[in-house]
Amino acid sequence: MSTVLRGFHGGVRLPRSKETLQGTGSRSVALPPLLIYPLQAHVGTPARPVVGVGQKVRRDELLAAPSSYVSQAIHAGTSGVIVEIAARAVIHPGGVTDTCIVLRADGEDRRLTPAPALDLGRATPEGLLARIAEAGIVGMGGAGFPSHVKLREGLLNAVRLLIINAVECEPYIACDECMIRERAADVLLGARILRQALRASQCVIALEDDMQQARAALSRRDLAGAQIVRVPAIYPAGGERQLIRMITGAEVPAHGLPIDAGVVMHNAATAAAVADAVAGGLPLTERLVTVAGAVRTPANLRVRIGTPIAHLLDACGRSAADARVIVGGPMMGTRLIDEPAPVVKTTNCVLRLPAAAEDCTMPCIRCGDCVEVCPAQLQPQALYELARAGDWDGASDLHLFDCIECGACAYVCPSRLPLVHYYRHAKSEIEALELAQRRAAELRSRYEARLRRLAQAGDAAAEAEGQAGSDVDAAPAPAAVPDRAAMRAEIAAAVARTKARRTANTPAAAGEDEDGAR
Amino acid sequence: MQRDADGVASSPHIHSGASVAGVMRRVLAALAPGVMVSAWFLGPGVLLQIGIATVAALAAEAAMLSVRGLAMRPFLFDGTAIVAGVLLGLAMPPLAPWWLASLAAVFAMVVVKHAHGGVGHNLFNPAMAGYALLLVCFPYAMKSWPAPGAEAWAADVLGAVFLVDTAKVDAVSGATALSFVRDGLRGMKMLAELRPGAGASLLGGGAAWVNLAFLGGGLALLAARVIRWQIPAGFIAGLLAVSLLLYLGDAQRHASPLFHLMGGATMLGAFFIATDPVSSPVTPRGRLVFGLLVGAVVVLIRRFGQYPDGVAFAVLLMNAAAPLIDRHTRPRVYGERDTR
Amino acid sequence: MFTAIAMAVLVLGALMAARVLVAASASPPRGSHGLAADIDRLLPQTQCGRCLHAGCRPYAEAIARGAARINQCPPGGEATIRRLAQLLGVEPLALNPRHGRQAPASVVIIDEEACIGCTRCIQACPVDAIVGAARQMHTVITAECTGCELCIPPCPVDCIAVVPAPAAQHAWQWPAPGRVSA
Known part of the structure; x- marks a missing residue:
């Protein structure tokens, strides 16, 4: 029926570590007392809160609206009261805080009446896009790009192929596999809706070779013209660019987007959320999260978005005392610094990995293993040397920004170099530098504009200053000179005020540099 | 981690x-x-x-x-x-x-x-x-x-x-078999004259067995993915190509490709010396080029040089060229249209 | 032996020479006016004058003439010195402490209660980042402020304070990994 596709460069076979979860059902987890919603949990600008502290909300009620074209709405996951809109721990490698809406559950879990289902026979792409936007759907596979924006760009570019990505190539993660087994009909419906919204002529659902049960669950139903393909369980087969290469044989251009290859790709969980939004009238407030690693009972949990990660770990039981918490997969996930950080729409996995033995890094021996596994066909060892030496231009020339940070190079490196860390450091340095250069260019033009203005005003001003130049105390403004004595008094009062205020405020001001960039 | x-x-x-x-x-x-x-x-x-x-x-x-x-x-x-x-x-x-x-x-x-x-x-x-x-x-x-x-x-x-x-x-x-042959040929003797005597069965002295043993070890390294095929394959191909060319030109004045393949440090060089990762190129194509050049230079040094074997100098010479080879054999990056 | 090595060396030498020639023909030479512009492009454009020149462009011109050294720009710090050294093909120098020390990006704010509207800061600001009128309260457009602090000395009421630049100007960055052992 379906053959296993081949053909992306590099990649590495990883231990799957998900056998126990493949085939078991999802389970729900008790509602936590607080749900926390970071305003910036998607690609784009942060959402704008539309609720106030103290306001009572019901489940599915809008908490924050999109603030621009690339932004996304956030909805309440249960009924309760807004207790805070303030900086809270979020999922971030540096443990920084971000503004969050905090909702205290009242335990009643009352919902709004769902919006009426759209009639697919008559729905236009515009109508579908509007509904998907209202439901606050973002790419649930990890990137978090607002789905309706991706669809609109695809529609404008007349893409022909929709790919539903159910390839969970990272170890441990099994939530999409579980979701497809349990909700195959919804995934297929979502695929159909997405395809209709895109006016795409073809639809391909990509599964991994070892997802037999999920494949069977889909195949039993009417695929409505969608085609199921199997890809080998080689990491990172589920990477957007790698999957497109395998399915279409074409590559996404460097610095381009999948739409440039005529493709829009959505995650399988996103497809199910689209089905909920269009056919069920429900916004995205819940998702499946794999909890695995050093926990007593690994599980795929049905989790309200906003649930603190610590709550999930409590539900599954921590089995080793000293472990690192990783959100996302072990290859690309973020090490969590604060366990109270909440699950967001892109959170597919929470892992506890036992603390590693002290790692000993060695210098690069140029073995070339990284070259062999790099799916972007880069020269990881050369990028490492350049990044280490701080040669940002050299690193950019060697296509540093084509690196997808999949971590295959660092995984196989016999010298155990933190290669991805070097690339991320270099990328953020380069981005900061470019920002600084853009800013410098702006400042330069302001400076030059001022010089021009001064030159034009030059003659007149020179005369004026020639007369008043010697008088140091006079305000040199060309405006009317105010009464001297009155001004003196004013100055003295102002100086006293400022001094008093400054002595009071200095310590507080010094502590303001809050986000600890270094 | x-x-x-x-x-x-x-x-x-x-x-x-x-x-x-x-x-x-x-x-x-x-x-x-x-x-x-x-x-x-x-x-x-x-x-x-x-x-x-x-x-x-x-x-x-x-x-x-x-x-x-x-x-x-x-x-x-x-x-x-x-x-x-x-x-x-x-x-x-x-x-x-x-x-x-x-x-x-x-x-x-x-x-x-x-x-x-x-x-x-x-x-x-x-x-x-x-x-x-x-x-x-x-x-x-x-x-x-x-x-x-x-x-x-x-x-x-x-x-x-x-x-x-x-x-x-x-x-x-x-004299080793290699220098014996080389010195003999340098003395304008024909290969046929050298064959009898001095016990110089050209593959004698165990050289062939030693080479076979290193070949076996090298294949095991390949199987274990410690080394890649490009350098050994290039080495052997380069060595065979140049020696075959010389041999076809004048079979009496040049040793056979088989002699080069099974003599001296050929297999040790191909699988263990030229494959030293630090001093060899890192791109797959570069490694192939590197191997070919080392293999070719080995034959030239064995035939025309002064030393018992050519592997050391051939490897060192190409070590110097490795950065250059790397630079010219960079693979195409995903999504890049053909460079140059 | 020597023939073989000589041949190989010749071939490689020719390859490298060809490469160098190709590279050389690709980059056209630049005049000294272009050099000042190139230098200016590497400067942070704070226009603070700590280099003892009237602004970034005059400093760039002085460097291009050979009348100033590359280590006189505290806001640019080590990074700017390194890039200048690279551009000019000279050795990087340590920042000359006479011109100040490198510090995190900062901006100024005007204590609007204390401000008497004298407009002196407005005239001092090299990038027109302060708005206001005579006898009216002034304020700093934070996004345009370079942190040059040129507005502070003229202020008669000392109502201008230096504060860390807002987060957008120094967002979280991946720190350098711990150094490898050798």
Whole structure:
């Protein structure tokens, strides 16, 4: 029926570590007392809160609206009261805080009446896009790009192929596999809706070779013209660019987007959320999260978005005392610094990995293993040397920004170099530098504009200053000179005020540099 | 796993378990059959030279680590010094005096490796650079290869190596098959005239067996994915191509491709020396080019050069070209339209 | 032997020479006016004058003439010195402490209660980042402020304070990984 596709460069076979979860059902987890919603949990600008502290909300009620074209709405996951809109721990490698809406559950879990289902026979792409936007759907596979924006760009570019990505190539993660087994009909419906919204002529659902049960669950139903393909369980087969290469044989251009290859790709969980939004009238407030690693009972949990990660770990039981918490997969996930950080729409996995033995890094021996596994066909060892030496231009020339940070190079490196860390450091340095250069260019033009203005005003001003130049105390403004004595008094009062205020405020001001960039 | 002082840790959070020491251990294991067969045919001097070179290399490495203020544990036992010592010992004539191997090992570690920044930073293959130093400075002593059939057993070997008893050396040493043929051809003799006599069955003296043993070890390394196929395949292809060309040109004046393939240090060079990752190119195409060039130059040096074998100089020459080769063989990046 | 090595060396030498020639023909030479502009492009454009020149462009011109050294720009710090050294093909120097020390990006704010509307800061500001009128309260457009602090000395009431630049100007960055052992 379906053959296993081949053909992306590099990649590495990883231990799957998900056998126990493949085939078991999802389970729900008790509602936590607080749900926390970071305003910036998607690609784009942060959402704008539309609720106030103290306001009572019901489940599915809008908490924050999109603030621009690339932004996304956030909805309440249960009924309760807004207790805070303030900086809270979020999922971030540096443990920084971000503004969050905090909702205290009242335990009643009352919902709004769902919006009426759209009639697919008559729905236009515009109508579908509007509904998907209202439901606050973002790419649930990890990137978090607002789905309706991706669809609109695809529609404008007349893409022909929709790919539903159910390839969970990272170890441990099994939530999409579980979701497809349990909700195959919804995934297929979502695929159909997405395809209709895109006016795409073809639809391909990509599964991994070892997802037999999920494949069977889909195949039993009417695929409505969608085609199921199997890809080998080689990491990172589920990477957007790698999957497109395998399915279409074409590559996404460097610095381009999948739409440039005529493709829009959505995650399988996103497809199910689209089905909920269009056919069920429900916004995205819940998702499946794999909890695995050093926990007593690994599980795929049905989790309200906003649930603190610590709550999930409590539900599954921590089995080793000293472990690192990783959100996302072990290859690309973020090490969590604060366990109270909440699950967001892109959170597919929470892992506890036992603390590693002290790692000993060695210098690069140029073995070339990284070259062999790099799916972007880069020269990881050369990028490492350049990044280490701080040669940002050299690193950019060697296509540093084509690196997808999949971590295959660092995984196989016999010298155990933190290669991805070097690339991320270099990328953020380069981005900061470019920002600084853009800013410098702006400042330069302001400076030059001022010089021009001064030159034009030059003659007149020179005369004026020639007369008043010697008088140091006079305000040199060309405006009317105010009464001297009155001004003196004013100055003295102002100086006293400022001094008093400054002595009071200095310590507080010094502590303001809050986000600890270094 | 990958952390720094700030506690900021980048993904990936798991690792394959590969390590430099692990790679080197597998290289040493793959060398073992070749070492055994060499010792069988050339006597215990082989093992003695390996021992001397390894001890000297480790001592020099330890001294350099302490001078440079680096940690002993990870570096001394990463296996790189041991592998360099073993390769150097294998290159040494079994009856060479002890200080020759020691000098080469110290030179390899101190000048070739650590002066360039230590493991991972050497431009040249340390073992081959050490060997080349001896070839250039002590050409006579480097010819003390046991003559085929001459029994050089423990007492003689110890005498030759540690007492530098030249009488013992002369008693048992003779030209290797390679230099025998080369010197003969240089003397404008025809290959046919050389074949009888002197016991010079061209594949004799165990050279073919030694090469087969290294070939076996090399294939095991390939299977274990410690090395890639490009350098050995390029090496052998380059060697066969040039020797075949010469042989077809004048079969009487040039040794056969089979002789080149199974003689001298061909397989050791193809699988263990040219594949030293640090000093060879890193791109797949670059490795193929590198192997081809090394193989070709080996034949040219064997035929037209002055030294017993060409592998060392061929490898060193191409080590120098490795950065250039790398630069010109960069693969196309995903999503890039064909570069140039 | 020597023939073989000589041949190989010749071939490689020719390759490298060809490469160098190709590279050389690709980059056209630049005049000294272009040099000042190139230098100016590497400067942070704070226009603070700590280099003892009237602004970034005059400093760039002085460097291009050979009348100033590359280590006189505290806001640019080590990074700017390194890039200048690279551009000019000279050795990097340590920042000359006479001109100040490198510090995190900062901006100024005007204590609007204390401000008397004298407009002196407005005239001092090299990038027109302060708005206001005579006898009216002034304020700093934070996004345009370079942190040059040129407005502070003229202020008669000392109502201008230096504060860390807002987060957008120094967002979280991946720190450098811990150094490898060698």
